Amino acid sequence: MRQTASPLSRIRRPLSLAAGLLLGAAPRASSQDPTRAYLVIDDPHNLPNGFTLPFIDSPVIAFWPVPPTPRQAIGNVRTWGEMLSVHEFAHVAHLARPSRNPLDRLAWALTPVDIGPLVRRLPRWAIEGYATYVEGQVTGSGRPNGAWRAAVLRQWALEGRLPTYAQLSDWGAFEGRDFAYLAGSAFLEWLARQQGDSSLVYVWRRATARVERPFDEAFAGVFGDSPRVMYGRFAAQLTAQATDVERALAAQGVVDGHMVAHLDWATGDPALSPDGQRVAIVLRSGAEPPRTVVWPTETPPPDTAATRRRRAMLARDPEDVAARQFYPAPRTPIATLPAVDGRGFVDPRFFRDGRRVLVSHLTAQANGTLRPDLYIWDTARGGVRRITHDAAIQDADPSPDGRTAVATRCAAGSCDVVRVDLESGRVTTLLAGSPDRSYFRPRFSPDGTRFVVSASTNGHWALLIADRDGGRPSTLGPADDADRYDATFTPAGNALVYTSDRGGMINLAEFNFTTRAEQTLTRVTGAAVAPAVDPVDGSVWFLSLHAGGYDLRRLPRHTTTAVTAPDIVGRFGAAAPPVPRERNAMPINPVAGPTPYGLGPRHTRYLP
Secondary structure, three states: OEEEEEEHHHHHOOOOHHHHHHHOOOOOOOOOOOOEEEEEEOOOOOOEEEEEEOEOOOOEEEEEEOOOOOOOHHHOOOOHHHHHHHHHHHHHHHHOOOOOOHHHHHHHHOOOOOEOHHHHHOOHHHHHHHHHHHHHHHHOOOHHHOHHHHHHHHHHHHOOOOOOHHHOOOOOOOOHHHHHHHHHHHHHHHHHHHHOOHHHHHHHHHHOOOOOOOHHHHHHHHHOOOHHHHHHHHHHHHHHHHHHHHHHHHHHOOEOOEEEEOOOEOOOOOEEOOOOOEEEEEEOOOOOOOEEEEEEOOOOOOOHHHHHHHHHHHHHOOOOOOOOOOOOOOOOOOEEEOOEOOEOEEEEEEOOOOOEEEEEEEEEOOOOOEEEEEEEEEOOOOOEEEOOOOOOEEEEEEOOOOOEEEEEEEEOOEEEEEEEEOOOOOEEEEEOOEOOEEEEEEEEOOOOOEEEEEEEEOOEEEEEEEEOOOOOOEEEOOOOOOOEEEEEEOOOOOEEEEEEOHHHOEEEEEEEOOOOOEEEOOEOOOEEEEEEEOOOOOOEEEEEEEOOEEEEEEEOOOOOOOEOOOOOOOOOHHHOOOOOOOOOOOOOOOOOOOEEOOOOOOOOOOOO
C-alpha cells in the first residue's frame, strides 16, 4: 500500500481570497498543527463521489474520480477534480475547527480519533449545505450555479413536497438525500443575504466556543430564531418564487405533450424500436431493484373488467361516486429483464431487428469493485449474452448494421467515446477524454455514418458531431452559456433533438442542420430530458421531472405554434439559477509523490 500526502498549505493555495473570507480565519487545527491531509483516490462503483473524514490531527479525503454527467446537479463543473477538491477541502476547513473548551479538547485528544465539535453537533444539512455553498462561491460553478438545483427546488415547491426541517438532512423519498446539498446550500445562501457571509462563520464560532452550546442555540444567537423557524420562512418564500415562475410559464402556455406513464424514482431513458411499436425503459422504485421492460407504444385498450366493477359498485350503492382516473392506465410489459445481484440492466437500445436490446450492467470484478459492461438481451427468447469484460462501458448505441456500438468508457477520471465490436467485445477509442473534457451519451445517425455526443469543455456541455470513426469532430448549436446534451437524430437525419437549459430552465430543443437554428420544443416547470424520436411518426418521447421521479411523456411533432424559451435566470431567487458568475481559475500545484505507507497512521480505516 502506498500513500500520497499533500501539505495543507498546498491544498489551500488554489482557494481564492473570497474562500478565505467564507471559511473565516481558521485557527490551528490542533496543538500539533498537522501539515498533512491524506488523499485516497478510489473507484469502487464507477460513480462520481467523494467524502471527508475530518479528523483534526490527520484529515482524510477520498475522491471517486469518474466524472458526473450533465443530468446530475454536480455535472455543472469546469472539471470534476476542481469542484470535488473545493467541496471536500471545505469540509476539512469547516469541520476540523477544534473546540475552545479546554475540557472538551482534552477529552477528545485522549481518544483514538480527535473529532471536532462541529462534526458532533451539526445536522447533515448544515455540513453538506455549507460545503456546497462554498463550492458555488469559490468555483463560480457547482450545484448552486446550475439549472438542476433550481429545477428540483422549484418543482418540489410547486407540488408542496419540499422537505420539512426534520427531513432536510435525509428522508426516504426520491432525491431525499440530495436535499441536504440542494436545499441546504440554498437555505444558507438565503441566510447569508440577510446577515452577510460572516454570519455563517459566526454560527460555527459559537458552536465551537469555550461556552458549549448545541447547534440550535448557536444558530439562534446569530439569526434570531431557531433553524427550524428560519427554514420555514425560507421554504415559504421559495414556494412563492416557484409559483411566480409557474405563472410566468402559464402566461406563455405550458408545453409538455401528454403523459404516457406516471412513474416513480429515476426512470431510465426511453428507447424506441425501429418500427415505433415498442419502447424499452428502466423502471425503478425505492423498495425494489430496477428492472427493464418493453411496452407496446400503442395506447392500452380500456380496462373492461374495471368498468364492470364500477358499474356493479354503483348498482349496489347508487349514491357512491366512482374514483376518477387521473393518470394513464398501467401498461403490461411484453418482456421484462429483472435485476441480477440487485443491480439492473440499464441504458437499453434496440437493434435494427426490434427484438434484441443492447444493455449495460454493473458487474463485479475479482477485487470486488463494480464496472459497467455491455450485454445483449434477446426479448423473444429471454436471457442475456455478455459482450465486454471489465471494460467500464455504458450509454452504448448499436450501429444500424448491428456489428458495432458507440459508447462511453469512464475510468481513471475521464470519459472517452469508444467503439465496441459487438462480436468480439474489442474496444477502440474514438475520442479520448481527459480531466478537462468528458463525453456523455453518444448516438449514431440513422445511416450510421456519424454520431453525436455531449462534450464538456470549460464548464459547459455542448453538442459535438463526428464521423463514425471519430474523425472531423465539430461543435453544433448556438455559441452561448447553455448546456446541451441528450442529443438524438431525427429519423431523416436532418436535425437533432436534445436537452437544453437555455434561459435557466431544462427543456427539449431541436437543431436543424439546414437552417442552423435552434427551436425550443417544450416549456415545463421542472425538467424535460432524455428525448427519443419515434422513427415512424416523428413524435418525441421524453422524461419529465416531478417530485416523485420521472414520468414518461410524448410530444407530437406537428406543432403549429413556435415555443419560445423562457428566461428566468437571476429573477426568482432559489427557484431559478443565479446570474452566471465569473468562474475562478484554479492553479495546478505540485503534490508530493507516493511513498511506502510504512508506519503511517493506523487510527483510521478507509472502507470503500
